[in-house]
Amino acid sequence: MTLDIAADLIGLLADTTTEPRPDIQLEALTLAVAADLPVLLWGEPGIGKTAALTQLAATLDLPLTTVIASVHEPTDFSGLPVIGADPAVHGVPMAPPDWAVRLANSGRGLLFLDELSTAPPAVQAALLRLVLERRVGALTLPPGVRIVAAANPRGSAADGWELSAPLANRFVHLQWTYDHEVVVRGLGGTWPRAALPTLDRARLGEAVAYARRGVTGMLTVRPKLVHQLPQSETKRGGPWPSPRTWEMAVRLIAFATAAGTSREVLSMLVRGVVGDGPGLELLATLDRMDLPDPEELLADPAGAVLPGRGDLRQAVLQGIVEAVRSRADRKRWEAAWILLVKALDGGTPDLVVVPAGQLAELRRDDWPMPVGVERLAGAMTVARMAA
Incomplete structure (x- = not known):
């Protein structure tokens, strides 16, 4: 009877609910799961990696199968040989x-x-x-199965090992922290x-073209980044660029x-x-791809919309001057x-100092001073005083 009451109390403690709440860690995890890429959560013990996976499986209505990598033998992943009636004819299936x-x-x-960083090298290879x-052996898991792993940094793992470079290069690595x-x-x-994530079917083709253009555009000018194996063993156990990870x-x-x-x-x-x-570097490349065309801005300066972020706004202004x-x-x-006057709205004076100076140098003797330039003069004075 006492244990029955204890079970009721435990049940009440386990009775929790969920709420929609912005969480970039969880958003990153669910998007990688939707993309069918293996994910590896890195974090100290006890911060909720396992609980997050349990809750994710429950929310997505997916059966959760937990395998503690460190307590398994390599054959548990590569398959156990089973001798049939005639091995010479049928072979030995795994x-x-x-x-x-x-x-x-x-x-x-x-x-x-779970506990991937405590798995010995032979298990990691398997x-x-x-x-x-x-x-797994002779069996191929169906497309509906998603793979997520968790690991503790070597310093806080029980008998921890560094992750091998080939295994690390197969994961999306997410640093898991608690809020x-x-x-x-x-x-x-x-x-x-x-x-x-909710995918917009109308944007699928555009999304693929955008992703390919961004990655190939960057690697065209940075060919050394196509494959760059880190020198240290620790960094090899994390994310690093290779044709596989660029894909x-x-x-x-x-x-x-x-x-x-x-x-x-x-x-x-x-x-x-x-x-x-x-x-x-890739994110910076994507940002530049999203910048408006300077020629379009010059054609309709009154209706132009400039980026809100300061670094992107400065890049656009520099592009306008060069155009x-x-x-x-x-x-x-x-x-x-x-456009420079418009850049002052919602921006900081120092963003226009350099492009305004360069633009002033392009003035010809018979061109009158433009309307609104007095606002820029005041902003440039303030920027110089602040500097």
């Missing part, structure tokens, strides 16, 4: 373990490979085919709700574009496959001044 058979029979599910090809407010509300019974980046950008994902989420994902440096320099006439020169 039988998959029971968890793989259950996933295959279900046709869908979330395979959670996991290569599972993570990339979804094969104080999320934890407090969760302990109160309300956790963030995971949801797969993953294309898929993630396409999904993020079709879903209208925020730049913060896209940044986490891109840096999670090719690393921080190459990832930031006028390449084909200077009074109408284009005056249009450029209108």
Whole structure:
């Protein structure tokens, strides 16, 4: 009787609810899951990686299969040899373990490979085919199965190993941290709700073209980044650029574009496959692709819309000056001044100092001072005083 009451109390404690709540970690995870890319969550013990995966599986209505990588033998992933009636004729098939058979029979599910950084090198080698090809022995997991893993940094893992470079290069690496407010509300019974991204069917073709153009455009001018194996063993166990991870980046950008994902989420994902440096370069390339054409701005300066971000606005202004320099006439020169005045609205004075100076140098003797230039003069004075 006492245990029955205890069970009732435990049930009440487990009775929680969810709420829609902005969470870029969760958004990045669900988008990578939707894109059918293996994800590896890195974080210290006890911060909720396993709980997040359990909640994700429940929200998406996917059966969760947890496999602790470190307590399995390599044959648990490569398959156990089973000798049949006539091995010389039929060979020796590699039988998959029971968890793989259950996933295959279900046709869908979330395979959670936990404690990946405590798996010895032989087990990591056996996991290569599972993570990339979804094969376990002679069995191929169905397309409805998604793979997510979790690992602790070597310093906080029990008998931890560095992740091998081939295995690390197959994952989207996400640094998992806890949010104080999320934890407090969760302990109160309300956790963030995971949801797969909503893809705009009308934008699918555009999203693929955009992703391919961004990645290929960057690698055309930065060929050394196509494959760059890190020198240190620790960095090899994280995200780094290779043809495989650039292909993953294309898929993630396409999904993020079709879903209208925020730049913060896209940044986490891109840096999670090719690393921080190459990832930031790729994001800068994508930003430049989104910049308006200087010629279109000069043709209609009154109706022009400039980027809100300061760095992008400055890049647009520099492009406008270069466009006028390449084909200077009074109408284009005056249009450029209108755009510089417009750049002051919602911006900072220092953004216009350099382009205004360069534009002033292009003035010809018979061109009068443009309307509104006095506003720029005041802004440039303020900027110089602040400097």
